[in-house]
Amino acid sequence: MFNAMAETDIIMLHNLEFPDYTRPVILCDYNYQQHPILFEMPPHSHDFYEILFFENGNGTHYIDFEALPVHSNRVYMLLPGQIHYLNDTNLSAKALLFDKNFLDIAALQLQLFVPFQEAKFVDIPTETQPVFKKLMELIQMEQQSETINFNLIKHYLQALLLALDKHYKPTVNKKLNDRLYPVFELIKTHFTTEREPGFYAAQLQCTSKYLGSLLKSATGKTLKQHLDQQLLLEIKKQLLQDQPINTIAYNLQFEDPSYFGRFFKKHTGLTPLQFREKVHLYRDSKSYSFSKWANS
Secondary structure, eight states, X not given: OGGXXXXXXXXXXXXXXXXXXXXXXXXXEEETTTOHHHHHSXXXXXXXXXXXXXXXXXXXXXETTEEEEEOTTEEEEEOTTOEEEOXXXXXXXXXXXXXXXXXXXXXXXXXXXXXXXXXXXXXXXXGGHHHHHHHHHHHXXXXXXXXXXHHHHHHHHHHHHHXXXXXXXXXXXXXXXXXHHHHHHHHHHHTTTOXXXXXXXXXXXXXXXHHHHHHHHHHSSOHHHHHHHHHHHHHXXXXXXXXXXHHHHHHTTOSSHHHHHHHHHHHHSSOHHHHHHHTOOOOOTTOOOHHHHHTO
């Protein structure tokens, strides 16, 4: 939960764009010695996919306000829009970034890409670690070539994702994932404006009872709980910015700010203002000085 983060943490939300549109895939080292800015950067989101292959160390990786453990040979998959944060300078990883339009994600039908489930991580078995290392070496060799073949890199990346998906252990089996994917896509599109199960059932041409039963048996949560979860995450993201709380309430289709406050406190134990004060907003898109944040 969010309260696992220290109260002194300074949060400044950036939605980072892909760093180089001439190269839709980038593989690089992720360690403090070479790139200290990556560990000094506050929680942020991306508009691209990122895979972090942790090579050593123990620490904490915050994803969507949840504190998650880091272990050697653990891989985290970050989807576009997710907020994450690392500040343990002893951690070392390989970061594989790829543009959200580089692959046809839906066609791959990977469980790793099903939204609204638990955080996506894979613990790579010892016997298969050489496979992952080799695929990353092939991607790195090709991206360093004078005549980069992005089609070849695309095939290496697809192989890597398929191998990761093979070892991914979600709480929902693949057959159910295939049925749930359109449900989650609808939630992602309409959660701020459509709060009734009947809407989603009609869009999927099934009954509300069937849809509710499917979600409850597959995920342990009702449709309302999934809608509330997505709405809470969006509220937290918007509270990290400096727009008025009343404006956020109306933007997210709450009839009045008082109900917005009651809804948020019911689920988090904090009022929207208390949550905002706890994370000490600081905004400066040109500076990533940790000491400057800490003293602000």
